[in-house]
Amino acid sequence: MQQHTNHLGLSHTDRPPERHRLVQKLQSITDLTAGERQALLDLPMAVRSYTKGEDLVREGDVPSECCLILDGFAFRYKLLPDGRRQILSFHTPGDLPDLQSLHIQTLDHSVGVMMPTMAAFIPHKSMRDLTERFPGLLHAFWRDTLIDAAIFREWMIGLGRRDAHERIAHLICEMLLRFRGVGLAPDDTFKMPVTQADVADALGLSNVHVNRVLMDLRRERLITWSNLTITILRWEELQKRALFEANYLHQVSKVAA
Amino acid sequence: MQQHTNHLGLSHTDRPPERHRLVQKLQSITDLTAGERQALLDLPMAVRSYTKGEDLVREGDVPSECCLILDGFAFRYKLLPDGRRQILSFHTPGDLPDLQSLHIQTLDHSVGVMMPTMAAFIPHKSMRDLTERFPGLLHAFWRDTLIDAAIFREWMIGLGRRDAHERIAHLICEMLLRFRGVGLAPDDTFKMPVTQADVADALGLSNVHVNRVLMDLRRERLITWSNLTITILRWEELQKRALFEANYLHQVSKVAA
DNA sequence: CGCAATATTGACCATCATCAATTGGCGTGG
DNA sequence: CCACGCCAATTGATGATGGTCAATATTGCG
Numbered sequence: 001m002q003q004h005t006n007h008l009g010l011s012h013t014d015r016p017p018e019r020h021r022l023v024q025k026l027q028s029i030t031d032l033t034a035g036e037r038q039a040l041l042d043l044p045m046a047v048r049s050y051t052k053g054e055d056l057v058r059e060g061d062v063p064s065e066c067c068l069i070l071d072g073f074a075f076r077y078k079l080l081p082d083g084r085r086q087i088l089s090f091h092t093p094g095d096l097p098d099l100q101s102l103h104i105q106t107l108d109h110s111v112g113v114m115m116p117t118m119a120a121f122i123p124h125k126s127m128r129d130l131t132e133r134f135p136g137l138l139h140a141f142w143r144d145t146l147i148d149a150a151i152f153r154e155w156m157i158g159l160g161r162r163d164a165h166e167r168i169a170h171l172i173c174e175m176l177l178r179f180r181g182v183g184l185a186p187d188d189t190f191k192m193p194v195t196q197a198d199v200a201d202a203l204g205l206s207n208v209h210v211n212r213v214l215m216d217l218r219r220e221r222l223i224t225w226s227n228l229t230i231t232i233l234r235w236e237e238l239q240k241r242a243l244f245e246a247n248y249l250h251q252v253s254k255v256a257a
Numbered sequence: 258m259q260q261h262t263n264h265l266g267l268s269h270t271d272r273p274p275e276r277h278r279l280v281q282k283l284q285s286i287t288d289l290t291a292g293e294r295q296a297l298l299d300l301p302m303a304v305r306s307y308t309k310g311e312d313l314v315r316e317g318d319v320p321s322e323c324c325l326i327l328d329g330f331a332f333r334y335k336l337l338p339d340g341r342r343q344i345l346s347f348h349t350p351g352d353l354p355d356l357q358s359l360h361i362q363t364l365d366h367s368v369g370v371m372m373p374t375m376a377a378f379i380p381h382k383s384m385r386d387l388t389e390r391f392p393g394l395l396h397a398f399w400r401d402t403l404i405d406a407a408i409f410r411e412w413m414i415g416l417g418r419r420d421a422h423e424r425i426a427h428l429i430c431e432m433l434l435r436f437r438g439v440g441l442a443p444d445d446t447f448k449m450p451v452t453q454a455d456v457a458d459a460l461g462l463s464n465v466h467v468n469r470v471l472m473d474l475r476r477e478r479l480i481t482w483s484n485l486t487i488t489i490l491r492w493e494e495l496q497k498r499a500l501f502e503a504n505y506l507h508q509v510s511k512v513a514a
Numbered sequence: 515c516g517c518a519a520t521a522t523t524g525a526c527c528a529t530c531a532t533c534a535a536t537t538g539g540c541g542t543g544g
Numbered sequence: 545c546c547a548c549g550c551c552a553a554t555t556g557a558t559g560a561t562g563g564t565c566a567a568t569a570t571t572g573c574g
Contacts, residue, residue, distance in 0.1 A: 076410075078410070078414055080414070080418060080419075080500055081500060084418040085418070086413060086414040086417045086418045088410050088413055088414075100403045100406065100407070103396070103399060103400040103403050104400070104403055104404070104407065104507055105507075106504065108407050108410065108411075108504060108505045108507075109410060132392075135389075135392070135395075138392075138395065138399075139360070141399075142360060142395075142398075142399045142402065143360040143361070145399065145402050145403060145406065146357045146360050146361055146402060147361070148406060149357065149402065149405060149406040149409060150357070150361065150365055152406060152409040152410060152413065153333075153335070153345050153365065153366060153409060154365075155413060156343060156345055156409060156412060156413055156416060157335055157337070157343040157345075159413060159416035159417045159461060160343045160416045160458075160459075160460070160461030161337060161341040161342070161343045161461060162337075163561075163562095164561075164562070195519085195520065195521085196520075196521065196522095197520080197521095201417075202417075203417070204416060204417030204418060205562075205563090206562070206563050206564075207520090207521090208522085208523090208562085208563075208564080208565095209561085209562050209563070211520095211521060211522060211523085212522090212523090212562090214521095215522080215523095226571095227571090227572095243337055243338060247363065247365060248365045250361055250362075250365075420529075420530095421529075421530070452551085452552060452553090453552075453553065453554095454552080462530075462531090463530070463531050463532075464552090464553090465530085465531075465532080465533095465554085465555090466529085466530055466531070468552095468553060468554060468555085469530090469554090469555090471553095472554080472555095483553095484539095
């Protein structure tokens with residue numbers, strides 16, 4: 001996830017090797033038949049590259065395609081008129097952060113990237129054809145939407161009822177499991193390409209306070225976080241600090257192929 | 258919505274007249290064919306009544322049926338180990354607050370009621386048969402899930418980045434539009450059967466602070482709120498106070514039949 | 515080597531939580 | 545019909561978590 005070969009900003013239009021990420025992702029939440037897998041690989045997609053600070057889509061857009069993260073790291077967010085920002089979710093390769101655009105005309109949030117990221121755009125029409133030919137995939141996408149919503153709910157609990165230490169510890173726990181789920185967290189270490197200010201906007205805190213709490217967690221030898229790289233030192237203790245319960249991730253604890 | 262005829266706790270098993278609420282709700286977010294409407298009305302459902310404080314389902318349950326609010330007022334919530342509570346959403350008649358159980362085995366939150374409420378339970382098997390026979394309904398349910406998630410996102414912004422006055426004003430704006438959408442807010446007045454403590458748990462505040470902010474909003478003559486009844490006095494001003502933008506509700510501004 | 519973005523620290527302050535009464539509304543039993 | 549009791553609303557006093565502002569270090573990188 002952390003490195004990829006092409007981020008020159010060029011726009012290709014064909015079969016990037018990373019397209020298997022989508023299969024991998026869906027397979028992590030449901031079973032797919034060979035035919036469904038092939039159909040996913042055959043989806044037409046236009047690939048584009050982005051760098052830190054660019055948006056894949058913006059609030060207010062009326063997209064005619066869905067975007068798929070092939071490589072990199074993206075996030076959904078929304079701005080208030082005066083500039084306050086709330087980050088709604090983080091997305092790793094294989095995710096479809098605006099799947100909702102299939103059914104909801106105008107986008108109610110933006111999708112940006114935190115690092116050089118490659119995204120593929122799949123026409124809505126192709127998605128509709130696909131789900132018509134393969135009802136199993138329709139269920140897979142619906143299931144994905146439902147898990148997405150479950151994660152929103154857990155974040156709401158954090159924003160509404162957890163204190164700063166719990167929130168930050170909780171986010172770290174969640175990201176560890178999500179990266180583990182796609183085989184990207186060997187030795188309880190993973191790359192988290194976000195700044196402390198980003199974390200602040202995700203958790204409803206100020207950057208300054210995030211910094212202070214991180215110092216605490218480091219002092220307590222629960223984690224290490226530098227160079228965009230996080231290492232969990234004491235997993236049990238960290239979960240306790242976060243009041244973390246993994247069930248909401250609905251992971252089908254099976255290692256991605 | 259505020260009154261209903263039977264809340265003796267009896268369990269019927271047949272065709273309550275309120276079952277049309279489901280049709281009404283789905284029709285408010287998509288178009289249905291006559292066949293689809295009839296199929297919805299023919300769904301088998303077991304009706305049960307609940308009173309304030311009772312739960313329809315609990316976190317950890319593995320339901321084999323979906324619940325449908327026929328009459329009354331329900332909410333989804335989750336508790337932290339030490340008793341802190343976060344309310345995740347409010348639900349009016351026609352809503353299916355645990356639709357997700359169709360695809361996600363174990364429930365990650367509870368559903369409770371705020372007032373005498375009648376709910377119908379529809380076996381998952383019936384739902385699956387239904388969506389198999391009527392793919393249009395499958396899309397309708399998916400769309401419902403997506404709108405649900407859109408509301409979660411808006412609440413996340415409130416919890417993370419709005420101050421107490423904005424949050425409360427925003428909730429009032431949202432509920433007005435939702436009640437209006439089902440024809441239950443004549444004269445910008447509607448019944449909101451929640452206590453100030455409930456509002457606090459929905460917005461991540463303390464009951465005391467909710468009270469103080471409500472006093473402010475009343476002093477400013479923006480609203481009236483007593484006896485579980487809210488009246489909006491100055492709609493434009495209230496929206497401004499809340500930084501409210503209705504788009505996220507994705508309402509198809511058409512009056513329910 | 516020097517910029518520019520992040521991270522870190524300190525000082526001060528505001529919003530909102532907590533704790534503790536007190537008041538008010540309303541249903542129920544006598 | 546009225547008193548009691550309970551739940552919710554209201555108010556006051558006090559304090560803590562976390563925000564804001566402003567420097568000062570670091571670190572990554574061209």
